Amino acid sequence: MQFIDYAEIEVEAGTGGDGIVAFRREKYVPAGGPAGGNGGWGGSVIFVANKNLQTLLDFRYARCFKADDGKRGGPSNRTGANGQNRVIEVPCGTLIYDRETGEILGDLVEKGQTLCVAAGGKGGLGNKHFLSNQNRAPDYALNGLPGEHRSLRLELKLLAEVGIIGLPNAGKSTLIAALSDARPKIANYPFTTLIPNLGVVRKPTGDGTVFADIPGLVKGAHEGIGLGHEFLRHIERTRLLLHLVDITSIDPITDYQTIQEELEAYGRGLSNRPQIIALNKVDAADEETIQFIKTELGNFNSYPIITISAVTKMRLEELLQIIWQTLELSRES
Helix, strand or coil: CCCCCEEEEEEECCCCCCCCCCECCCCCCCCCCECCCCCCCCCCEEEEEECCCCCCHHHHCCCEEECCCCCCCECCCECCCCCCCEEEEEECCEEEEECCCCCEEEEECCCCCEEEEECCCCCCCCHHHHCCCCCCCCCCCCCCCCCCEEEEEEEECCCCCEEEECCCCCCHHHHHHHHCCCCCCCCCCCCCCCCCEEEEEECCCCCEEEEEECCCCCCCHHHCCCCHHHHHHHHCCCCEEEEEEECCCCCHHHHHHHHHHHHHHHCCCHHHCCEEEEEECHHHCCHHHHHHHHHHHHCCCCCCEEECECCCCECHHHHHHHHHHHHHHHHHC
16 A cells, blocks of 8 residues: 555535526415525535545545535425535544645544535525515526635644654664564665554553654755655654664764754754654674763763664563653653
8 A cells, every 4th residue: 555645636515506486386376476495505525534544545546526516496495405515534644734825724633523624505595585575476596606615735644652763774663563563664775664654552551552663764854855854744743752773873873963953954843852762773782882872872862761672672661661651741741
């Protein structure tokens, strides 16, 4: 399945049905009068969040969505049927923008949450509506009004409490596979992960927390270099960042600083998000190197620092305990 997190579409609500001109013609009703019914309302375009969807792929092939028009009124004061609404399902976490104004129309984050983005047109009035003492036989009716038309931009931001960040080959995919049932592609070359991977990690209480492996962050990611420009937006909803550093790389300190600079440059408060630093692959490093890097990183900030090995699952339980504690503190603050 392709991961598509951006789409531009057109939506158009239905036009209201026309009112009609009609008169009662019954044999034994000497003064029948006007009896033209009103038109029905046009259908609206409504978005609904579906937790079973993970991508905006469907909008790559369908770009225009129109609701049904209302039906015209009928004789004997019969109102026309309303047009059928057009219901569009999107993944939870979808932001909907008006392309022309840039206004955020809605943010669908909860299962079943709905948003009407284009209201259907009102049905026209039949001649019955215009009956008065001054006009006992109106011979005119109104046409239905057109429905709203909008150009929309959809952006998907994954709903995950914990975002795993780091340079390519830091071991993010290996870690999320070790912590959850996610099975991402893993190999020893940059950009193995081309889409964000989601995994649910169970807490001791039994409920789950969603972790996201955010791929492709490199120097210049906020400017579109590498893959990070496409996926930095997915970190915006996370409450905690788990910064994975490959302790066996040529310069782990520079690696760490590179990611921090990208978060700062991207903005949107990412650099102020609570973080945990995990030094990965410690099973392949000597103790002196490990202690030196921990000391150096400790000089930059007061984030918790833990040494782990995602491959051997060394100290992963301790890492999870720190994550649960940090999330709990962030809820209380």
